[in-house]
Amino acid sequence: EVQLVQSGAEVKKSGESLRISCKASGYSFTNYWISWVRQMPGKGLEWMGRIDPSDSSTNYSPSFQGHVTISADKSISTAYLQWSSLKASDTAMYYCARLLRGGWGQGTLVTVSS
Amino acid sequence: DIVMTQTPLSSPVTLGQPASISCRSSQSLVHSDGNTYLSWLQQRPGQPPRLLIYKISNRYSGVPDRFSGSGAGTDFTLKISRVEAEDVGVYYCMQATQFPWTFGQGTKVEIK
Numbered sequence: 001e002v003q004l005v006q007s008g009a010e011v012k013k014s015g016e017s018l019r020i021s022c023k024a025s026g027y028s029f030t031n032y033w034i035s036w037v038r039q040m041p042g043k044g045l046e047w048m049g050r051i052d053p054s055d056s057s058t059n060y061s062p063s064f065q066g067h068v069t070i071s072a073d074k075s076i077s078t079a080y081l082q083w084s085s086l087k088a089s090d091t092a093m094y095y096c097a098r099l100l101r102g103g104w105g106q107g108t109l110v111t112v113s114s
Numbered sequence: 115d116i117v118m119t120q121t122p123l124s125s126p127v128t129l130g131q132p133a134s135i136s137c138r139s140s141q142s143l144v145h146s147d148g149n150t151y152l153s154w155l156q157q158r159p160g161q162p163p164r165l166l167i168y169k170i171s172n173r174y175s176g177v178p179d180r181f182s183g184s185g186a187g188t189d190f191t192l193k194i195s196r197v198e199a200e201d202v203g204v205y206y207c208m209q210a211t212q213f214p215w216t217f218g219q220g221t222k223v224e225i226k
Binding site: 035037047049059100104106 | 208
């Protein structure tokens with residue numbers, strides 16, 4: 001069974017850094033891209049970017065390029081989403097997902113206070 | 115960026131009756147490899163989204179056959195043949211033909 005298990009909720013302050021994780025199991029991690037998706041409170045889904053865990057190549061949405069970094073560690077089947085300087089507007093639920101093949105994490109709620 | 119436009123944005127339906135959601139893309143979703151990467155996702159209240167349909171019309175594992183997808187080029191449709199109570203939620207179309215991948219605004223399906 002495909003499982004993507006995300007790290008727990010985070011409460012941060014503006015300007016702080018953060019890395020959240022997504023651990024995959026039940027399939028070969030390097031065979032499928034992982035995407036990160038943002039959902040702001042009461043809003044729709046926004047694609048942030050994706051990583052190919054086999055070679056760590058990435059593509060980002062222009063809306064998120066330069067503000068977040070997507071990475072992966074194939075030795076532990078884990079993908080990451082990180083910020084070097086959070087803003088209050090980063091407050092949202094973040095999901096990792098195998099968008100093309102099915103399988104979503106449970107979501108990580110990030111709350112940033114100013 | 116490819117813009118995905120869904121209609122309607124809200125769909126009150128009677129249990130047991132059909133429902134249909136349209137999704138239109140601002141440009142063709144036919145990829146250079148010949149595939150059309152148009153998917154449909156369902157998000158039930160308080161839950162993460164889940165994949166229903168991929169590449170226009172292929173049902174994902176475990177998805178009931180009352181869900182079906184159709185279309186080509188820039189116009190796509192998700193149909194629910196007989197709506198059940200568990201189908202309440204928001205439905206999104208998504209294109210993965212061209213970066214950045216993009217979602218429709220979402221269509222809320224609720225019971226009348």
